[in-house]
Amino acid sequence: MITxxxxxxxxxxxxxxxxxxxxxxxxxxxxxxxxxDAVAVRLRLPTYFCAPNFAYLMVADTRAAVxxxxxxxxxxxxxxxxFASSEINGAVKADRGFAGAFPDETEGGLxxxxxxxxxxxxxxxQGRLCEExxxxxxxxxxxxxxxxxxxxxxxxxxxxxxxxxxxxxGAADGDPAFVLPKRAHVDATHxxxxxxxARLMRVSIEGNAGLCRALLQTRYEFEEVAA
Amino acid sequence: MYEKDGxxxxxxxxxxxxxxxxxxxRNKYGEGFIACFYDYHRNLSPEEYVWxxxxxxRYSEEDMIHDLFEIGYxxxxxxxxxxxxxxxxxxxxxxxxxxxxxAHHPGRFICNGAWDPRDGEPGLKTxxxxxxxxxxxxxxxxxxEWHGASKGWKLNDYWSYRYLEKCQELGxxxxxxxxxxxxxPLNRDSFDVADVDHAATKFPELNFIVEHxxxxxxxxxxxxxxxxxxxxxxLAVAMPFIHTRPRYFAQIIGELxxxxxxxxxxxxxxxxxxxxxxxxxxxxxxxxxxxxxxxYAPLTPDVKRQILGLxxxxxxxxxxxxxxxxxxxxxxxxxxxxxPA
Numbered sequence: 001m002i003t004x005x006x007x008x009x010x011x012x013x014x015x016x017x018x019x020x021x022x023x024x025x026x027x028x029x030x031x032x033x034x035x036x037d038a039v040a041v042r043l044r045l046p047t048y049f050c051a052p053n054f055a056y057l058m059v060a061d062t063r064a065a066v067x068x069x070x071x072x073x074x075x076x077x078x079x080x081x082x083f084a085s086s087e088i089n090g091a092v093k094a095d096r097g098f099a100g101a102f103p104d105e106t107e108g109g110l111x112x113x114x115x116x117x118x119x120x121x122x123x124x125x126q127g128r129l130c131e132e133x134x135x136x137x138x139x140x141x142x143x144x145x146x147x148x149x150x151x152x153x154x155x156x157x158x159x160x161x162x163x164x165x166x167x168x169x170g171a172a173d174g175d176p177a178f179v180l181p182k183r184a185h186v187d188a189t190h191x192x193x194x195x196x197x198a199r200l201m202r203v204s205i206e207g208n209a210g211l212c213r214a215l216l217q218t219r220y221e222f223e224e225v226a227a
Numbered sequence: 228m229y230e231k232d233g234x235x236x237x238x239x240x241x242x243x244x245x246x247x248x249x250x251x252x253r254n255k256y257g258e259g260f261i262a263c264f265y266d267y268h269r270n271l272s273p274e275e276y277v278w279x280x281x282x283x284x285r286y287s288e289e290d291m292i293h294d295l296f297e298i299g300y301x302x303x304x305x306x307x308x309x310x311x312x313x314x315x316x317x318x319x320x321x322x323x324x325x326x327x328x329x330a331h332h333p334g335r336f337i338c339n340g341a342w343d344p345r346d347g348e349p350g351l352k353t354x355x356x357x358x359x360x361x362x363x364x365x366x367x368x369x370x371x372e373w374h375g376a377s378k379g380w381k382l383n384d385y386w387s388y389r390y391l392e393k394c395q396e397l398g399x400x401x402x403x404x405x406x407x408x409x410x411x412p413l414n415r416d417s418f419d420v421a422d423v424d425h426a427a428t429k430f431p432e433l434n435f436i437v438e439h440x441x442x443x444x445x446x447x448x449x450x451x452x453x454x455x456x457x458x459x460x461x462l463a464v465a466m467p468f469i470h471t472r473p474r475y476f477a478q479i480i481g482e483l484x485x486x487x488x489x490x491x492x493x494x495x496x497x498x499x500x501x502x503x504x505x506x507x508x509x510x511x512x513x514x515x516x517x518x519x520x521x522x523y524a525p526l527t528p529d530v531k532r533q534i535l536g537l538x539x540x541x542x543x544x545x546x547x548x549x550x551x552x553x554x555x556x557x558x559x560x561x562x563x564x565x566x567p568a
Contacts, residue, residue, distance in 0.1 A: 196485075
């Protein structure tokens, strides 16, 4: 018997690829229905015109996450109120891929898009960690010399470690703490510059997440979204 | 003209619309499109500026003149057409519609045109005729526009370059680029501005104004703008955060001034999504908060003057009244960045 907790735990691992936050935190999951081994999940997005590639990834990732719950049988994921709901829901259900949802409108899959946004998320999170360390009084030289084990504990560190594994960057305790998304270690002379870029990335992602939350609230006319 | 604390500001609203989104002029996509616009409007406007949906679908010429020029401080407004005929069969906001209204109010508006590279050779001729008829100085391009089975295009496509060559030939120097949720191919990030980078390198005599400063890809936009001196940022959509999320607005404007400089940022309301009056009043009163002052340069009256009108006046050859001090301000400090990824 599948429990609601199992499904919600699985869903907590599904992120908006652009915002790097779980769909459950963003308020995108509106319904989880369990009937025996069958699970149905409904998703909604902040606008009717949210980019179809990201929307597809969220629907497909949701389905994969629920299917990974031991004992899950039939899984149905429905994205609602989106211009491409039927194309996306149909293709995900039939496992036809993104190209199957939009024949003749794609050139390749969505993996490079996903990787690009994982790199951005990684850079932004490193930016936040670095800002935290600077605020705590560490010098750029000290920060550049730090190892993964020296990173301040919390959500940013955990997610950074997770993203390092995904991106193929060493995530052992003794690996350099601050690295470019393509793995080169950032030394003290470049850290300042890199952190300006990371801050820009952070401002961008945080700003977009804030706007998405606000638009979702306006669209569905509710007061609060769980942060 | 806006005056506050002894400072005078010449105002160019770089992005305004006169649209028709009435139910009789829209299909289900058009309905979704204007509903989405309306959510932006009601989410980010001060309460007293929120319109009922019916008015938002189709406001009057009188409303627009009142909001921009009678109470909105605007000296000159730039009409940016958005055709969207796959959503709005009669056109959402065409050059013809804009020009008809502008003709009733001489000296108030600059009307930009538009083209679509998927119209190929015949479209080039149509565009040339449009350019002559309306004496175009600029175009507004929407790369997410649907066109039959196609859901978008890129600025560095072969036919895009042909149209840009035509712009150059006709002396149409201001190329406003607006990104949206779809592009060809659909698996790529539709908001990516790398195609603008290519086009800006290839056409150094043209000015590329990236609308809503690349949002939601502020980082990509800053990145290309640091490398291409003919790339500018239009503040449509970024401005209204000044009300609901002032700290985020401070970060955006701070980053823009750092990376590309205040001399390449253009004020815009995106009317009728938002109204210039409150945006201008709040912007002139705005300052970077104290706790961010170490990271971002202060917004001086000279910086604000540049953004509110002088930069657009330079691009469009507008005569600025002598009473408006025109000290250049705000060169970028963040040029030649190292690649983050």
